[in-house]
Amino acid sequence: MISDRLRNVLRSAQSVAAFTGAGISAESGVPTFRSKGGIWTKMKPEELASMDGFMKNPDLVWEWYAQRKRIMADVQPNPGHRALAQMERLFPRFAIITQNIDNLHQRAGNTVVHELHGNIERNYCMACGKRYTNEEVLASAGVPRCSACGGTIRPDVVWFGEMLPEDAWDASVRAAGSADLFLSIGTSTVVYPAASLPTIALDAGAMVVEINPETTPLTSRVDEFLQGPAGTVLPELYDAAAAARKEKA
Numbered sequence: 177m178i179s180d181r182l183r184n185v186l187r188s189a190q191s192v193a194a195f196t197g198a199g200i201s202a203e204s205g206v207p208t209f210r211s212k213g214g215i216w217t218k219m220k221p222e223e224l225a226s227m228d229g230f231m232k233n234p235d236l237v238w239e240w241y242a243q244r245k246r247i248m249a250d251v252q253p254n255p256g257h258r259a260l261a262q263m264e265r266l267f268p269r270f271a272i273i274t275q276n277i278d279n280l281h282q283r284a285g286n287t288v289v290h291e292l293h294g295n296i297e298r299n300y301c302m303a304c305g306k307r308y309t310n311e312e313v314l315a316s317a318g319v320p321r322c323s324a325c326g327g328t329i330r331p332d333v334v335w336f337g338e339m340l341p342e343d344a345w346d347a348s349v350r351a352a353g354s355a356d357l358f359l360s361i362g363t364s365t366v367v368y369p370a371a372s373l374p375t376i377a378l379d380a381g382a383m384v385v386e387i388n389p390e391t392t393p394l395t396s397r398v399d400e401f402l403q404g405p406a407g408t409v410l411p412e413l414y415d416a417a418a419a420a421r422k423e424k425a
């Protein structure tokens with residue numbers, strides 16, 4: 177399953193970037209967006225994950241986030257997340273670039289995590305910017321109101337039409353552009369600008385490996401496609417990396 181070429185790159189790589197999407201958390205019990213049975217087979221993305229959607233139907237959008245906040249607070253990192261945390265210790269530079277908002281990489285032990293689409297544990301007032309914890313906003317039913325100014329509170333996530341956080345984006349572009357090995361894991365690679373990161377890595381000469389049970393628009397351009405669930409493939413990749421780097425030492 178692991179080619180000689182990949183084994184050689186695992187042995188020599190100084191810098192690794194792992195780009196993750198909803199698929200890596202699927203085996204923890206967090207629903208994906210676009211897979212079979214995913215959230216958006218039932219609802220249009222713009223109706224839930226956009227400012228327009230929130231303005232038109234605040235109760236529906238807030239209830240969707242409240243439900244996902246509860247799910248994400250209860251789930252645990254899976255073997256895929258844990259393998260990436262172990263891999264961080266094998267390479268001089270190792271960055272997670274995640275589109276996920278669920279904190280599971282941090283909870284698995286990764287220390288360099290660039291969050292492109294925000295974080296489900298944070299919330300802020302759209303009028304005055306005051307920050308709120310999930311405990312505070314989930315205490316009462318319905319869309320929460322700011323205690324300081326009465327404004328509407330929203331989750332600190334990136335909706336369609338909104339800019340990505342500049343620091344996380346800049347750090348992700350640097351990590352993709354300087355990686356010897358770039359892993360694209362559990363993402364459909366259809367949401368931009370995040371989906372341009374594998375191309376940045378390819379153009380800069382990285383070996384790009386995709387890990388997904390299904391093909392995506394990226395698949396035909398990667399150096400290797402490891403087809404399967406992240407929770408199975410990533411522990412195998414970690415074992416191969418640990419063995420290769422032990423040989424080297």
Ligand code: BJW
Nearest residue numbers: 197198199208209210275336337362363364367368405406
């Ligand atoms: C497994 C598995 C297992 C299952 N193991 N794998 C250029 C071209 C076209 C459009 C645009 C463009 N540039 C910008 C746009 C517009 C838009 C966009 O990209 N639209 C396209 C969809 C058409 N982008 C934006 O609006 C972005 N902002 C922006 O561009 O700002 C500049 C700007 C400002 C103003 C005007 C114009 C431009 C913002 C995008 C924000 C995305 N936000 C969301 C919601 C976050 C909060 C929340 O969670 O509620 O982010 S949308 C949603 O999609 C979420 C995800 O992070 C993101 C990506 O989804 P992901 O992670 O790939 O999940 P899935 O479900 O799609 O795929 C799961 C995969 O896992 C599948 O492949 C499965 O097979 C696999 N899988 N089991 C491994 N066990």
Ligand code: ZN
Nearest residue numbers: 301304322325
């Ligand atoms: Zn306020």
